[in-house]
Amino acid sequence: MSTNTNAKFILIVDDNSTNLSVLSEALSGAGFRFRVAMDGESALTLVERNHPELILLDVQMPGIDGFETCRRLKENPATKSIPIIFTTALADIESKAKGFALGAVDYIPKPFDQAEVIARVKVHLQLKHLTESLEEQVRDRTTALQKAQVQLVQQEKLSSLGEMIAGIGHELNNPINFIVSNIEPLQEHITGISEILHLYQQEYARPSPKLKDAIEDLDLEFVLKDMAKILESLTLGAEMIEKISTSLRTFSRSDSETKSLANLHECLDSTLMILQHRLKGQGDRPQIQVFRAYGSLPSVLCYPGQMNQVFMNILANAIDALDEAIVQGKMQERVPQIKITTKITSEERIVIQIADNGTGIPESIQERLFEPMFTTKPVSKGTGLGLAIAHQIVVEKHNGTLSINSQLGEGTVFVIEIPVENI
Incomplete structure (x- = not known):
């Protein structure tokens, strides 16, 4: 048996040394790596440290029996996909039905026939690999x-x-x-x-x-x-x-097949002009103040129309966040503000930061903001595509990065970074 802790293996769980010997001999003779556990508690601890490819699980054991061990493994999202084959002398229909209901994929009766054990193990490993391959293809197709x-x-x-x-x-x-x-x-x-x-x-x-x-x-x-x-x-x-x-x-500005030189400050200003009506005070809502901290930027080789869309999506989201915070009464002691900062780094990369002083975004949501179709807004208020499109434009069309830094209660900063020369 290999001592490589990261190698794939089959876990044998049985409190009977004779059974362990027979199963170990069968798996070893077929070229499988394996490990053994003498009870349910030991099996759960071992699986938690290193997931096996398949588990041969005895039903009748002292302490935590096979049924309870199976139930706990299937309740855990990290281990629920591991195939479990029960090894038991119980032949009644009720026991088999209970095992399948808990998530087992098969039963091997005792006493063991080594050829049958290997045949069943190979079939379920193949089914597992086919399932994983199919799931991966589905994920790839879904992403595409x-x-x-x-x-x-x-x-x-x-x-x-x-x-x-x-x-x-x-x-x-x-x-x-x-x-x-x-x-x-x-x-x-x-x-x-x-x-x-x-x-x-x-x-x-x-x-x-x-x-x-x-x-x-x-x-x-x-x-x-x-x-x-x-x-x-x-x-x-x-x-x-x-x-x-x-x-x-x-x-x-329409985008041609080739990129053109653009003044990103003009792009930002034109976007702010179009959003001017949303920045003005409305009823009890105060005016949203906009501060520009523009550095000295060169003209940038880019798709100006697409960069305008990036600015539009991010600025509109900032206004939405401030509006929501005001409605919820979380801006009573603060003046709603958006600050735009631009600079060029020593590596000839343009950095644009668009910050609001709203209530911030929970960390669990931040990880999904750029996913297509993900939105925290009501159905009629958002499609979940705005930030996904912005991310795609910056990353894929301009070889840049789009990131977010947000602290609850303090606000949110979107950081756009693109190279000056987008060849």
Whole structure:
């Protein structure tokens, strides 16, 4: 018998030395490694340390009998898949039914026929290996299907979102140009009319009673000053709409087959602009403050549209987390905040941290956040694909990493890291 503690082996559990001798001789002659235990307690301890491939388990033993030993092994998720063959002199149907109900795969009657023992052991080992192979294939196929689904959803979402936003940006472009191009001549006209009115007032210092009443009713001096302020407001509004249009066009940049150089700060700013309506205060919910701690970054070779989607998914999740914390009354002593930090490392890698000061994410959930279809949100609020898509874009499309660091009660930080040169 091999002394290698990591080698696969068959465990023989029997309190009778003759039975142990017969089974040991049969397994050894067939080339199997094996170990022995004289009672149920010893068997459970040995299995806990090193899982066997199969267990030959006597039913009638002092202390913990075979049935109870089997029950405990099958209740343990770590050992429930180990095949158990009962070895017993009990031939009644009730005992056999009880053993199968507990999870045993077979019975070998006593006294033993060595050829039968080896035949049954080989059959159940083969069935175990086939089952494991099938389960592995199912896992691989499931992973591949999930990956394909994520890719399809990502492409569809990115395409639909890009087309929609590009369309909105295009529709905004014409009226914006119309407004902006007319502001300057309107300013000149208002200035000219104001000057002529002042000249009239100087040359006709005594207007007729009717004209005087009209000037007083209109409050001409106030109107002339207010028109200038209104024009300033129109100019400011047009500039803001122009920035929104620019942000929309930046966000909706279509990805070609080749990567292009992009300013990631512009990508972040355009995403924040699109999410502006969700950052504003609403009713009793205070405004979510956004702090930018941007470092000096070079242009990055990437898929800008896909990186925008990463930023959108992570920032939207941060806003959702803060909204939920506020609704649950867990932000009463804190102002909701999102902080975005960027830097470049000495290894020429871009690091982007997006942090919120919400309630944090439990560690047990953190491990599954990037799994396709996993979500902590209600059915109508999330698909479980946002972070999975973001992870796929960063890791597979940009040779980077996407990680999470969260402490309950303190908040969550998502860390994106990609190389400057994505060849």
